[in-house]
Amino acid sequence: xxxxxxxxxxxxxxxxxxxxxxxxxxxxxxxxxxxxxxxxxxxxxxxxxxxxxxxxxxxxxxxxxxxxxxxxxxxxxxxxxxxxxxxxxxxxxxxxxxxxxxxxxxxxxxxxxxxxxxxxxxxxxxxxxxxxxxxxxxxxxxxxxxxxxxxxxxxxxxxxxxxxxxxxxxxxxxxxxxxxxxxxxxxxxxxxxxxxxxxxxxxxxxxxxxxxxxxxxxxxxxxxxxxxxxxxxxxxxxxxxxxxxxxxxxxxxxxxxxxxxxxxxxxxxxxxxxxxxxx
Ligand SMILES: Nc1ncnc2c1ncn2[C@@H]1O[C@H](COP(=O)(O)OP(=O)(O)OP(=O)(O)O)[C@@H](O)[C@H]1O
Numbered sequence: 001x002x003x004x005x006x007x008x009x010x011x012x013x014x015x016x017x018x019x020x021x022x023x024x025x026x027x028x029x030x031x032x033x034x035x036x037x038x039x040x041x042x043x044x045x046x047x048x049x050x051x052x053x054x055x056x057x058x059x060x061x062x063x064x065x066x067x068x069x070x071x072x073x074x075x076x077x078x079x080x081x082x083x084x085x086x087x088x089x090x091x092x093x094x095x096x097x098x099x100x101x102x103x104x105x106x107x108x109x110x111x112x113x114x115x116x117x118x119x120x121x122x123x124x125x126x127x128x129x130x131x132x133x134x135x136x137x138x139x140x141x142x143x144x145x146x147x148x149x150x151x152x153x154x155x156x157x158x159x160x161x162x163x164x165x166x167x168x169x170x171x172x173x174x175x176x177x178x179x180x181x182x183x184x185x186x187x188x189x190x191x192x193x194x195x196x197x198x199x200x201x202x203x204x205x206x207x208x209x210x211x212x213x214x215x216x217x218x219x220x221x222x223x224x225x226x227x228x229x230x231x232x233x234x235x236x237x238x239x240x241x242x243x244x245x246x247x248x249x250x251x252x253x254x255x256x257x258x259x260x261x262x263x264x265x266x267x268x269x270x271x272x273x274x275x276x277x278x279x
Contacts, residue, residue: 001032001066001067001086001170002030002067003053003203004030004064004066005062005063006063006064007027008026008052008061008062008064009021009025009059009060009061010022010023010051010052010057010058010059010227011060012048022227023045023227024228025061025062026228026229027229028232030203034204035194035198035218037207037217037218037220037222038206038207039207039214039221040223040224040225041246041247041249041253042253045226046175047175049207049224052064053086054083055079055083058072059072066086066171069082084169086173087163087164087167087171089161089172089173091179092157093156095159096148098147100144101135101140101159102144105135105166106126106130106131107166108134108164108165108166109127109168130166131166134166137192137196138159139185139188140155140158140159143159154182157179158185164196165196170201170202171203172193172206173205174193174206174207175206175207177193178210187213191217214235219235220233220235221238223238223242223243230245
C-alpha cells in the first residue's frame with residue numbers, strides 16, 4: 001500500500017487547549033512494499049503518526065491518502081473495509097488475559113472473516129498450523145496453547161507481532177516493537193518483520209526508540225521531532241550529526257543511558273523550632 005501525507009497536522013482530542021500539535025504540517029511518502037523506521041525523542045509524535053496512518057485519528061489539516069484514496073472522504077463501510085487492510089500493532093498489545101495464544105494470534109485474521117466465522121474461531125481455532133508458523137517466526141511456537149496472562153511482557157509483545165503475519169493487511173504499522181525484548185529477541189523480531197513484509201509486498205512503518213537497531217535493519221530512516229520530519233534519508237546517509245540534532249536535549253534517549261535523576265530540592269535550612277504560645 002502506498003502512503004502519502006501532505007502537510008498533515010493532528011491534535012489529540014484530549015490535548016489541553018493551546019497545547020502544541022502532535023503532528024505539525026508533516027509530509028511523507030512511503031512507496032508500496034517498502035520499509036521505513038521512524039525515530040525521534042519521546043513526545044516527537046511517532047505514535048500519533050501511526051494512529052493517523054491507521055485511520056484511528058483524522059488529520060486536523062492536510063491530506064492523507066492510502067493507495068491514492070482519501071480515507072476520511074469514504075463512506076463509513078468503505079472506511080471500515082480500508083481499515084481491514086491496515087494492521088496497527090500498539091506497544092502493548094491488547095490481549096484478553098484468559099485467551100489462549102493460538103486464539104490471540106488467529107485474531108489477526110478477524111478483519112477478513114464473517115461475523116459467524118470470527119465468533120466460531122473464539123472457541124474452535126480454525127488454522128492452528130498458521131498460528132504455529134507465525135509464532136515460530138518469533139521463536140514462540142512452544143507457547144501455542146499457553147494462556148496469555150501466563151506470558152512475560154516480552155512474550156506478549158511477540159504474540160502481538162506474530163498476529164501481524166495473519167492479518168490480511170497491506171500496511172503494517174508497528175509501534176515500538178522492541179520495548180519489552182532483550183537484544184537477541186529484538187534482532188530476531190526485526191529480522192522476521194522486515195523479511196515477512198518484503199516477501200509479502202507489505203509496506204512497513206515502524207517506530208523505534210533503539211536507534212542502533214533502526215540503523216542496522218531498515219533501509220530508510222525518518223527522524224521526527226516536534227511533530228515534523230527533521231530528516232528523511234537512506235540509512236547509509238544518516239550521520240552522527242543528524243542524530244545529535246534530532247536528540248538534542250534528549251541525549252539519554254540516543255545513548256540508551258538512564259535519564260539524569262531529577263534534581264532533589266535543597267532541604268530548608270534547619271532552624272530551631274519557633275516557640276508557639278497558645279492561650
Ligand atoms: N492521550 C493523549 N492525550 C493528549 N495528548 C496526547 C496524548 N498522547 C499524546 N499526546 C500529545 O502528543 C504528543 C506526541 O505524542 P506521541 O505519543 O505521538 O509521541 P511519541 O513520539 O510516540 O512519544 P514516545 O516515544 O514517548 O512514545 C505528546 O507530546 C503529547 O503532547
